[in-house]
Amino acid sequence: xxxxxxxxxxxxxxxxxxxxxxxxxxxxxxxxxxxxxxxxxxxxxxxxxxxxxxxxxxxxxxxxxxxxxxxxxxxxxxxxxxxxxxxxxxxxxxxxxxxxxxxxxx
Amino acid sequence: xxxxxxxxxxxxxxxxxxxxxxxxxxxxxxxxxxxxxxxxxxxxxxxxxxxxxxxxxxxxxxxxxxxxxxxxxxxxxxxxxxxxxxxxxxxxxxxxxxxxxxxxxxxxxxxxxxxxxxxxxxxxxxxxxxxxxxxxxxxxxxxxxxxxxxxxxxxxxxxxxxxxxxxxxxxxxxxxxxxxxxxxxxxxxxxxxxxxxxxxxxxxxxxxxxxxxxxxxxxxxxxxxxxxxxxxxxxxxxxxxxxxxxxxxxxxxxxxxxxxxxxxxxxxxxxxxxxxxxxxxxxxxxxxxxxxxxxxxxxxxxxxxxxxxxxxxxxxxxxxxxxxxxxxxxxxxxxxxxxxxxxxxxxxxx
Numbered sequence: 099x100x101x102x103x104x105x106x107x108x109x110x111x112x113x114x115x116x117x118x119x120x121x122x123x124x125x126x127x128x129x130x131x132x133x134x135x136x137x138x139x140x141x142x143x144x145x146x147x148x149x150x151x152x153x154x155x156x157x158x159x160x161x162x163x164x165x166x167x168x169x170x171x172x173x174x175x176x177x178x179x180x181x182x183x184x185x186x187x188x189x190x191x192x193x194x195x196x197x198x199x200x201x202x203x204x
Numbered sequence: 205x206x207x208x209x210x211x212x213x214x215x216x217x218x219x220x221x222x223x224x225x226x227x228x229x230x231x232x233x234x235x236x237x238x239x240x241x242x243x244x245x246x247x248x249x250x251x252x253x254x255x256x257x258x259x260x261x262x263x264x265x266x267x268x269x270x271x272x273x274x275x276x277x278x279x280x281x282x283x284x285x286x287x288x289x290x291x292x293x294x295x296x297x298x299x300x301x302x303x304x305x306x307x308x309x310x311x312x313x314x315x316x317x318x319x320x321x322x323x324x325x326x327x328x329x330x331x332x333x334x335x336x337x338x339x340x341x342x343x344x345x346x347x348x349x350x351x352x353x354x355x356x357x358x359x360x361x362x363x364x365x366x367x368x369x370x371x372x373x374x375x376x377x378x379x380x381x382x383x384x385x386x387x388x389x390x391x392x393x394x395x396x397x398x399x400x401x402x403x404x405x406x407x408x409x410x411x412x413x414x415x416x417x418x419x420x421x422x423x424x425x426x427x428x429x430x431x432x433x434x435x436x437x438x439x440x441x442x443x444x445x446x447x448x449x450x451x452x453x454x455x456x457x458x459x460x461x462x463x464x465x466x467x468x469x470x471x472x473x474x475x476x477x478x479x480x481x482x483x484x485x486x487x488x489x490x491x492x493x494x495x496x497x498x499x500x501x502x503x504x505x506x507x508x509x510x511x512x513x514x515x516x517x518x519x520x521x522x523x524x525x526x527x528x529x530x531x532x533x534x535x536x537x538x539x540x541x542x543x544x545x546x547x548x549x550x551x552x553x554x
Contacts, residue, residue, distance in 0.1 A: 153517040169517040
């Protein structure tokens with residue numbers, strides 16, 4: 099577990115020093131995303147981090163980009179790199195009141 | 205070496221933070237009548253209304269007539285109340301509903317109680333508003349099979365109905381849209397927010413017994429009942445979708461539930477969390493009606509579900525003993541509000 103986290107941090111540091119694309123963190127807390135709208139550029143990565151003490155299942159069925167991160171518990175995060183410009187509507191499958199939008203520009 | 209130590213310290217801080225925040229939400233509650241930490245469990249006095257269907261006496265009166273009018277059904281003998289009967293906790297006491305010509309349907313009739321607070325309607329969440337939901341069963345051939353041409357003809361040629369529509373929705377006419385709006389407006393008056401539990405939260409020490417307070421503690425404790433994870437404050441629902449591992453999920457070609465609306469793996473066999481307010485009035489329980497009592501429903505959760513394929517990750521086996529299960533059920537029974545005086549409508553015939 100510690101190795102995985104250490105590896106993740108190290109990976110982030112290495113990526114941060116060699117790649118111009120940005121990384122963002124979007125938290126899920128109290129059954130809400132930490133931002134209603136997030137603006138990123140093509141190539142950027144968003145880490146979806148669960149800060150609630152129960153599971154979430156973040157997904158998007160948007161035409162611009164489909165993803166289903168599956169369920170993950172508190173403390174874990176899953177990355178999505180956005181490779182297409184467009185508006186990505188993001189929800190939690192378990193808690194559909196959790197909705198936000200990622201605007202991906204060139 | 206020094207860097208490794210710093211990294212380890214950071215990681216330990218992160219882990220401690222998460223561990224602390226997991227426990228704090230339960231531990232922050234003080235189980236005393238009227239305590240500030242409990243106030244999130246109180247529902248507002250009134251539910252939200254859409255801008256184009258604000259409440260009025262005339263709208264509620266019209267909606268009530270339509271809700272109880274058996275002429276809405278395709279055979280002229282089935283109303284909304286046939287399945288959502290106030291005498292039976294706004295449901296029908298059947299495991300699964302009976303539709304047009306008494307054919308047995310696949311899912312239980314959901315209660316109307318507090319659906320006004322829901323962000324999605326139906327077991328699979330396929331309707332966004334009560335207005336949409338009201339029309340759904342009428343249009344379904346297996347449910348009410350309403351002939352809208354005949355229904356609107358009847359309503360337009362019944363003087364008292366015509367007057368009631370004009371009073372409720374001036375200038376909007378008698379049509380499918382105003383029928384839906386009136387029924388939804390009435391349904392938003394079916395509210396349970398004054399249970400003994402609510403009285404206790406407001407400060408009445410005598411509203412709950414020690415056993416019932418113990419039941420509430422078990423309900424919210426993630427290491428015990430773990431009920432609050434889905435049946436959350438204040439309406440005892442997260443408005444979410446979960447596969448709770450019912451035996452029927454193991455059937456051949458089982459009901460996939462929410463998956464039909466959101467084709468995501470976790471949604472296979474997931475259904476909407478119902479409110480527990482007034483639940484003691486509306487047995488049997490679960491979308492397939494497979495639990496005949498609150499005791500049975502609690503037993504299902506204690507064993508962590510029967511069929512565990514694609515089980516909700518928020519569900520887990522618990523270690524409640526018989527005394528704790530009894531306390532939990534005793535608490536659940538205190539979520540029922542005192543019954544209000546209810547006047548049935550006289551339906552227009554001329």
